[in-house]
Amino acid sequence: MSLHRNLRGPRAHWILLLLWTAVLFGALCLNGYVHGIVGGSGRSSAAPPSAGLPAVPTEVSEGGPIVRLDGDRVQTRRVPDHTIALTFDDGPDPQWTPQVLDTLAKHHAHATFFVVGSRVNEHPELVRRVLAEGHELGSHTFTHVDLATAPAWQRDLELTLTDNAIAGAIGRQVTLFRPPFTASPSALTPADMRAMRAAADAGRIVVLTDLDTRDWQRPGVGAIVKAATPEPPGTGAVVLMHDGGGDRRQTVAALDQLLEKLTIEGYTFTTVSAATGAPDSTIPATGMTRLRGDALRLAQVSAGWLAKVLVVFFAMALFLTLLRLGLQLACAAVHSSRTRRRRRAARGLRYLGPVSVVVPAYNEAANIAATVRSLIANDYPDLEVIVVDDGSTDATAEIVRRLRLPGVRVVRQPNGGKPAALNTGIEHAMHELLVLVDGDTVLAPDAIGRLVQPFTDPSVGAVSGNTKVANRRGMLGRWQHLEYVIGFNLDRRMFDIGECMPTVPGAIGAFRRVALADVGGVPGVTLAEDTDLTMSVIRAGWRVVYEETAIAWTEAPTSLRQLWRQRYRWCYGTMQAMWKHRRSLVQRGAGGRLGRRGLAYLMLFQIALPLAAPAVDIFTVYGLVFLPWLQIAALWLALLTVQVLSSAYALRLDRERFRPLWTLPLQQIVYRQLIYLVVIQSLVTALLGSRLGWQGPTRTGAAAALARQ
């Protein structure tokens, strides 16, 4: 039973990832909703649709500005003569609300503040001050949304959120409510009326206005004072001004003048409830409501921070991606012009002595014949081929024997893993130059000849060939094909230029026997023996180069499950090899170049960036919903264009057709996620120290045998 569990590797972290995704997305949505906030401006649409809605009752449209719709019949109130109920909307604002409060205090006047819930969460201390100085508070929705056009769920949500926010800030619930974008009762639309009824159902008294100063348009101090002065003199009024949502310098100045002037005329300035003789409009909030309010404020503030951090994250990811692309393209250009020059100087291929080809094969009955035939068909003059049958349970060895090809030997060993099989093959090989080829790989007729050419330079210890996907059918095949072409034509040329090649692929690579002997054969302690071997060879002081003309075709996984297993093994193995060779980071010379360039590159672009990728994806979805849609789409298109262009360049370098490029946009959806989820899975496996099913016992016997030679 335990074997089955180990085969799958750890799983509990997916729950964590799911929770983290939910928290992140929820927080971003909250932040996006909060910042959809407007205010201090007119309605966006000319008039909300009113078709099919009952008309505004005359009791309301001709009644006072303070409206109760909760009882059997409509009740409205007016402010008595010589009384003004000043009302301030859209606050609290850290700059203007204190100035308004100071001005009111200077004239011993009181007013009513209709606050926006999300701003209450930002500045709860201002709301507490408003209350402490004897003013009245009312709700003005959570995000200053036009309730006349908002759907029913949003109307309820806006009221609930504001209730909770205010309860969290002051410990009381408010019952006064002013719907945004409304002014006097006579200007109400049927849709406004619907919104007011909804508010009344939730237990609100709606406060409209008599005199709208339209101070948010900044018409000048004089104009605001004039608009706020009741006609004929002595009439009572509810006056609408704003202490939030923009520059309120004129409002503050006008307020000072208005209070000065009308106090002399015998007016008193008081709250809405006091002016109408109603009792205190606020009610003590229950403990639960206050708790919900505190939670909401905490959530909103944290979400704001989280969004800021994510923007930085997103920008960093973007910057790194572009940096990597630029580096790859520059290196590829330098590399291709350098190789062209060298090839022209070399004039054809040179014979570099006999070559041994080692093919480790475990249950490769399906491919082995084609592999061996392609090797024998190579045009290199002196070749021997050693197929190591690693205890296959199928007819792999038989198939090769029955081919009866000259120069092909089969060595059988009990199953010991690929590194052991390679070491057995190397032991049986007779020549100084060794080409290691996977059992499922088919080589181009000139591949071996080209692959060994870099050995004319005695400092070169290993050469990487160019692997291509043979089965390019289907979406998965095309995606992998593109990935291989980019990986081999951009990444590997860059590693070649930087002298920090982390991997000579197991599919096609060539080694000097002395280089292999220097590192004690193919190491068997990691799952990525090719990466481990290459790093060891570099650290032993050999140069490792890339020969892009040595082409091998390999069979890529055809199902997501197979692909997942392959990448899991690669990624985990690469992490093992990186950890094993971590000291190269502080080494001098060639090893240091590998460490500080190659390992740093892998660390940054194959581990760190994929780990940040889920957050980037969530942010992208959030951006599409809440940020200016056109900008996000433009950014995405620009990135995609850069990606397509660089991929096209890689394809051109490899003389491949451009057709599969159309699958690139779709790569963002399934493939990308699979690649980064594999990194997460590998990292968790490494951290937990799980023993994986295919890891098995460490097999060091063959490596030791080679070292004895």
Next chain:
Amino acid sequence: MFVDRSGRRRRLLTVIGAALAVALLTSLIVLFAGFVPGNRVPLPGWPDAGGHDQPAPTFGPPEVMTTPDGSTTHPASSTTTAPVPTTANPGQGDEHRRTARPSKSPGKP
């Protein structure tokens, strides 16, 4: 490589993972708590003769405004306590509050 033979690292990380899960669940609860509506609260009554438009309105009985489950609000007491002035609103004229009367029909079905 990486294999945790003693099992100590796995245990430690399992504990950390569990703690992280609890933290994330708490964050989710905090995130959604603010969206939960509270119980309907009864509106404070208006004084019958306080206004200008309607000299003597008969405003709705408190049952209309109580919570559906009635668990936290008591209609009978709210009608009597609602008009009582509090000190939290100094701008209010005292003469108005003294004239404020409770509903004429408390507990009307």
